[in-house]
Amino acid sequence: MDKPPQKPLFVANRGQISILSQVFSTPARAITTRGTVAENIANQARKSAYLAVLGQVIVAGCIALAFFLLTDSAGAKSAFKGGLAAAVPNFVFAFFAFRYSGAEQARRVAAALMRGHSLKVLLTVILCALVLQQEHLVPEAFITGFLITLLTQWTAPFFFKH
Numbered sequence: 001m002d003k004p005p006q007k008p009l010f011v012a013n014r015g016q017i018s019i020l021s022q023v024f025s026t027p028a029r030a031i032t033t034r035g036t037v038a039e040n041i042a043n044q045a046r047k048s049a050y051l052a053v054l055g056q057v058i059v060a061g062c063i064a065l066a067f068f069l070l071t072d073s074a075g076a077k078s079a080f081k082g083g084l085a086a087a088v089p090n091f092v093f094a095f096f097a098f099r100y101s102g103a104e105q106a107r108r109v110a111a112a113l114m115r116g117h118s119l120k121v122l123l124t125v126i127l128c129a130l131v132l133q134q135e136h137l138v139p140e141a142f143i144t145g146f147l148i149t150l151l152t153q154w155t156a157p158f159f160f161k162h
């Protein structure tokens with residue numbers, strides 16, 4: 001015997017949880033006006049990750065500007081390359097880490113996280129090796145740009161609270 005569909009408890013507006021199911025063990029029934037709760041949380045986390053990467057690129061640009069004002073263009077280019085060597089792998093990780101969401105796709109989420117992390121580490125090593133082989137590189141500026149940009153991701157939780 002089929003049960004009649006359960007009615008929602010209430011409906012809220014704009015991005016808030018709009019329907020609460022009477023059965024709490026079925027999170028798929030809790031939806032909003034723009035998708036499921038899991039999709040909204042994943043979209044918010046994805047947006048925060050991409051904003052953190054954008055923040056890293058901005059920090060890399062600021063470091064490059066500081067090196068340009070204090071030293072020369074070679075130092076600025078090296079610092080910016082260091083910043084990009086930290087930010088680009090984080091973008092790749094964010095892309096892979098947030099491809100899937102929800103408890104139904106737990107295995108895909110875990111596989112995407114592992115793939116993203118592996119690619120991030122591999123890409124970081126490759127980019128650093130490629131940049132460090134260049135002739136007109138200022139190693140101190142490169143390492144400074146890389147480390148400060150990398151430290152930016154550690155401060156991201158202070159700026160992107162959900």
